[in-house]
Amino acid sequence: xxxxxxxxxxxxxxxxxxxxxxxxVLSVTGTAAQAKPRDPARQTLAANDGWAAYGTGTTGGxxxxxxxxxxxxxxxxxxxxxxxxGSAPKIIKVKGTIxxxxxxxDSLAAPGYDxxxxxxxxxxESWGLDTDLSAEPDDSPEGLRRVSAANQDQTIKANVPAxxxxxxxxxxxxxxxASLQIKAVDNVIVRNLTFESPLDCFPQWDPTDGDKGxxxxxxxxxxxxxxxxxxxxxxxxxxGSHPDSAAPTHFGMLYQQHDGELDIVRxxxxxxxxxxxxxxxxxxILIGNSDSESTAVGDRGHLKVTxxxxxxSGLVERAPRVRFGQVDxxxxxxVADDSYSYSxxxxxxxxxxxxxNAFTLxxxxxxxxxxKRWNVSPVTADDNxxxxxATDLIAVHNAQIPGEVxxxxxxxxxxxxxxxxxAKSVPRIVDCGAGAGRLG
Numbered sequence: 458x459x460x461x462x463x464x465x466x467x468x469x470x471x472x473x474x475x476x477x478x479x480x481x482v483l484s485v486t487g488t489a490a491q492a493k494p495r496d497p498a499r500q501t502l503a504a505n506d507g508w509a510a511y512g513t514g515t516t517g518g519x520x521x522x523x524x525x526x527x528x529x530x531x532x533x534x535x536x537x538x539x540x541x542x543g544s545a546p547k548i549i550k551v552k553g554t555i556x557x558x559x560x561x562x563d564s565l566a567a568p569g570y571d572x573x574x575x576x577x578x579x580x581x582e583s584w585g586l587d588t589d590l591s592a593e594p595d596d597s598p599e600g601l602r603r604v605s606a607a608n609q610d611q612t613i614k615a616n617v618p619a620x621x622x623x624x625x626x627x628x629x630x631x632x633x634x635a636s637l638q639i640k641a642v643d644n645v646i647v648r649n650l651t652f653e654s655p656l657d658c659f660p661q662w663d664p665t666d667g668d669k670g671x672x673x674x675x676x677x678x679x680x681x682x683x684x685x686x687x688x689x690x691x692x693x694x695x696x697g698s699h700p701d702s703a704a705p706t707h708f709g710m711l712y713q714q715h716d717g718e719l720d721i722v723r724x725x726x727x728x729x730x731x732x733x734x735x736x737x738x739x740x741x742i743l744i745g746n747s748d749s750e751s752t753a754v755g756d757r758g759h760l761k762v763t764x765x766x767x768x769x770s771g772l773v774e775r776a777p778r779v780r781f782g783q784v785d786x787x788x789x790x791x792v793a794d795d796s797y798s799y800s801x802x803x804x805x806x807x808x809x810x811x812x813x814n815a816f817t818l819x820x821x822x823x824x825x826x827x828x829k830r831w832n833v834s835p836v837t838a839d840d841n842x843x844x845x846x847a848t849d850l851i852a853v854h855n856a857q858i859p860g861e862v863x864x865x866x867x868x869x870x871x872x873x874x875x876x877x878x879x880a881k882s883v884p885r886i887v888d889c890g891a892g893a894g895r896l897g
């Protein structure tokens with residue numbers, strides 16, 4: 458047994474020796490790899506490999522000519538490559554770690570902004586908890602925070618055009634502090650990158666959020682917003698050097714500087730997330746961002762997403778939380794620690810199928826927590842293993858949490874799957890193959 462350190466605390470992951478892992482990955486992926494081009498940057502999603510294979514499939518920038526293949530090493534160079542030549546097929550190769558906020562948070566602050574002044578002005582003992590900060594003028598601490606936040610928004614967001622492949626070179630490529638925006642486009646591939654979650658430099662205090670007020674942050678690591686045919690493969694998503702466990706408290710509440718690792722929202726469709734590692738995070742993946750009817754109009758019939766062979770390690774919740782979508786989650790490994798809240802969130806009109814997954818839970822954490830009911834929606838959960846034992850997740854949930862009974866049967870059967878591995882083998886297979894630097 459090896460112990461891998463995921464940038465914040467040690468998470469025990471059951472992996473074979475390196476030789477065994479290499480042999481295993483070849484046996485699992487060899488056939489598919491042989492059928493694809495040798496250059497991973499020109500590989501396309503295999504037929505039937507999840508929802509992103511539906512219809513036209515997902516090819517990204519595989520058809521790019523030489524003039525549209527870019528190698529980037531800086532944030533400015535990356536954004537320039539994205540913007541070049543519109544939606545013409547392009548391949549962007551990322552070399553090394555690119556920091557979107559290399560000059561630090563202070564470089565984004567509006568003149569006159571001072572966090573100590575912000576804390577003094579809006580402390581609950583002086584401001585109270587009944588009035589939010591929306592009416593604060595531009596020259597107030599909140600007004601200056603808004604300007605600072607707008608500066609960060611402009612700096613760290615990168616808009617990905619249609620027909621694009623973004624891929625890391627080698628084992629140590631990725632982004633720090635960036636927010637990838639895959640918005641209203643079709644046909645995008647993102648592979649072999651380590652993403653350290655963006656740190657919101659200027660979270661907003663909302664005195665009216667809950668009984669004690671709360672800090673709210675922005676910036677998801679990656680957002681699929683109204684887009685179609687997106688394949689995210691062999692990436693690592695982590696809080697890295699800024700885990701929530703190291704965050705301070707202000708006004709008695711955690712100074713939350715992270716949002717989600719991956720959000721799929723606003724009518725997005727046909728997404729496959731395969732062989733990724735999601736680590737060290739609280740609110741990890743959101744599919745459908747609101748229960749409101751205005752949002753539901755665009756989400757009903759969409760949000761079709763497949764997760765397979767992903768490692769979810771050291772997470773608190775939302776792996777994923779689902780509204781509306783037909784979501785297929787199979788052959789994933791979930792490794793929990795003592796901060797664990799739940800894995801699958803059953804939300805409004807969701808149709809989740811969770812099959813052939815493996816869960817490694819610490820002593821004292823019940824399998825009843827794997828499923829969390831937010832709304833009454835049916836769910837299919839078959840052939841899942843908890844700590845090596847076949848477990849009926851719905852039955853154990855209903856027995857131990859009778860006030861939140863789940864209904865069995867999502868009402869549809871996934872057909873877009875390639876190889877389905879035995880659930881008992883999933884920890885060994887996924888721990889060997891998932892994440893950046895393991896694209897084989």
